[in-house]
Amino acid sequence: MTVSTAPGQQRVLGLPDPGEKVPGLAGPTAALYVGTLALFVAEVYGVLAGGWTPWLTIPMGAAVTFLMFSVLHEATHHAISTDTRLNNLFGHLSQPFVATYTTFPMIKFIHIEHHRNTNEPKSVDPDSWTSEGPWWQLPFRWMSIDLWYLVFYLRRIFERPKSESVPTVLAFATVMGTFGWLFTTSYAGELATFLIGQRIGLGILAWWFDYLPHHGLTATQRDDKYQATRVRVGGEAWLTPLFVYQNYHLIHHLHPSIPFYRYVRAWRRNEQAYLDRNAAISTWFGRSLTPSEYRTWRRITEDLRATPDRAGAQRPLFHALRVRSVAPLTSESSVVTFDVPADLAHEYRYVQGQHITLRAIIDGEEVRRSYSITAPVSEGTLRVAVKQIEGGRFSTYVNNQLQAGDILDVMSPTGRFHTALEPAAKRTYAAVAAGSGITAILSNITTTLETEPESSFTLVYGNRTSDSTMFWAELHELGDRLTVHHVLSREPGAAHSGRITADLVRELVPQDVDAWFLCGPQQLVESLSAALPGRVLTEVFHTEQAHVDLAIDVESQVTVALDGVESTFELRSSGDTILDAALQQGLEPPYSCAGGACGTCRAKVLLGKAVMDQNHALDNDEVATGYVLTCQAHPVTEELRLDYDA
Ligand code: FES
Structure with missing residues (x-):
């Protein structure tokens, strides 16, 4: 994530990191190839031996061309494998199903020209062929995209390396010769069936891969890459598989080597960043949305989709x-x-x-x-x-x-490290913070002093030196209702040196205290919490790994509700934590520290029982009402139901 600013120009935001890498082998793409090959075999059988009606075999052929183009397209962008030879192999093996008389290197060259010159005239962006001309020409243009590719290539053939152009010419001559000969035989009808299906498939892919993502956008790739291609939002449940994820084609143009099945995830990961960059968006039925309209639209549609549980949920996102x-x-x-x-x-x-x-x-x-x-x-x-x-x-x-x-x-914010405030109250609060533990306490101090004008706070604050003390100046500007005792472990001459102990805290805060706030390393917080009287709120960082020895080890059916959707999986008491198991199931429950300290992963047990290895985030009331930290919890009953939305 970088930011660059040219003198006198508006700030340009860098490309968001999509967080997706080219895999060793893109399993879904390989599976798509194998599945489409099987469909082609069925089509061949249906045409040559099965006597199947063309009403069936032609759509099958169209689907073969469309789906094989998806594989070819991935190979073009090196998105199938980090191994170049394996990647190219998929390209060579898928290309004949798309435009039989060309070669993979030729298609690759032409497609990269489209990416370099998106939305330029068709003489430089070959795919502009699909959206130039009057509306009635469009279907014919889509179905003849490969013919325009040939013209485009012929215009440059002498500039292309011979290792690419010669095999391409030979392939073209061989395939065309073979087709010509077949048309003179009794197989002319069968060949026509294949070619009609292929032509329809080409028309659909030109429509969905080229026309829908780019038409009507006047910005070119060089002008504004976020406005040269659009995402088509809504109806993802059916549109995404139907379009083989090309409804999120903008993500492809921004990050061409992301496998197609990661487009939606990449969009969601950086959605705000793309909106900040004024990404081109339309709804699935074609209405353009500004980023601001999209935010409203997304919230409305997600609210409509939400179950009653989710609508009232407080789950952080x-x-x-x-x-x-x-x-x-x-x-x-x-x-x-x-x-x-x-x-x-x-x-x-x-x-x-x-x-x-x-x-x-x-x-x-x-x-x-x-x-x-x-x-x-x-x-x-x-x-x-x-x-x-x-x-x-x-x-x-x-x-x-x-x-x-x-x-x-x-x-979004989480945590319960606070007490309820009352403007008329006159209370005495005290806090102990070690190092960056002050960050959890500072807002408690300032908000409490603002909200309760009669209350006072005492802070015992441990650091190595005054220079390393965070918010030193800010704390001393908060007036005389805040008393700060600095305990500096490595500053000669400090009023209080050494480490914070319970005895020192009692000496510095002798008065009765309505509520204590403790934030620091686990050991300090635990020792003070045991020694201090009255109400004590704690927050820790740097937890030690802990593991309870369970007397029981059952195979549990664990059901978790997340965003109102239930998922069930099996988990042994002695196995992973519920959070880890849920993540392995592909769910996206909230979590942060994974150490029992922050409380982000909490969920409510609705049925059964779970035992935590440790808990530094939930108070007794929360535990009593059934909440657990799923990063620390293991099932101990044969059935366990939890709700992250509760
Ligand atoms: S993720 Fe922080 S307590 Fe579980």
Whole structure:
């Protein structure tokens, strides 16, 4: 994700990382080839031996051409395999079913010209043939696209390498000679059946691969690649398989080497980023949508599709948000602020102490981390602070690479690290924060002092030195209702040095406290939590891996409800966690830390029982009402039903 700005020009946003790689072998594409080959064999049998009616065999032939083009198209973009020879093999083996008298290298050259020159005149973008001319010509143009390809190629044949042009000419002469001879034999009718089916298939693919994604768009690839090709949204359940995913053709033009079956996923992953770049969108029946109209349309259609459960659900969701700013906080931490579009504002409303999960593809791998929102609730700004962790992939990425204008996946806020506030209350609060633990506490302090004018806060705050202390200045500007005791482990002459202990906390906060907020490493939080009286709210980072020894080991039928859709799988008590098992099923439940600390993965047990390895996020009330952290939970009954939407 990079941002470039040319002097005097409008800022240009970089291409979002689709997070999809070329696989060793694209299984669905290989399966498509094998399935289509079987269809072709059936067609041949039907025409030559079965005596099947042309009303059946011609559509079969059209389907063979259309589906084989999908394989050929993938090979053209090197999207079938990282192994070039295997990739090309699929190209050579699929090409005869599409345009028998040409060669794979010729088709590849012509198709790449289309990508380079999208929406230019047909003399440079060969696929513009499909949308030039009056409406009544269009079906004929679609069915003759290969003839235009021949003209296009002949005009350049002497510029092409001989290793490509000579085999192409020989293939053309051989196939045409064979066809001519066959037409003089008794097989003329059978050959005509094949060729009619192929012609119809070519017409459909020119219509769906070329005309629908590009017609009416005036921007060329060079002008604006986001406006040169469109996505066609809605009706995905039937349109996507029917179009072999070309309803998301814009994704193909932006990221040509993504396998076709990943287009929708790539769009969803960076949807906000594409909308920010003014992607061309139309509904499945052809109405153009601006990005803003699309956001509204998507929300309406998804609300309509939602079950009653989902409509009322609070499950956090990822959206791609633009980074408004990245500013240094200390020498080893930065503050990151996000822009939230108006139509998503309701999803990013937060209460003090909540956190958001950030997700990015770093070195080709998905990495997630959760960070507390540091702004007070009254400000409503989505702002987090990220401290550099030694060897930490995400914190290194944020502190060294992330910049304003970049797009990140940001989950809507979660977490219950707060108490209910009452403006008339006069309470005494205290907090203990170690290092970046202040990020979860800062918003609690500022929001509480704003909302309860009679209340006061005492903070015991541990760091190595004053220089490494996050929000030092901000804390000291909050007035005399906040008392801060700094405990600095490596600063000679500090008023309080060494480590934070329960004895030190009791010495610094001798008064009665209505609620304690503790945030820091697991060991510190656990020891203080056991020693401090009254109500104690905790939040930890750096949990140790834990595993409970279960006295029972059952094979459980686990049913999880996610977005109102139920999925069932089998899982042993001694096996993976419920979260891992759900991810392996291809589900997308929410999670972040996977260590029992953040609470993002919580779900409610509706039937049966699950046992957690550890829990640092749910309070006793939540556990009593049946919530579990699925990243820590194992089934211990033969049937278990959980609801992520509850
Ligand atoms: S993902 Fe953080 S508690 Fe489960």
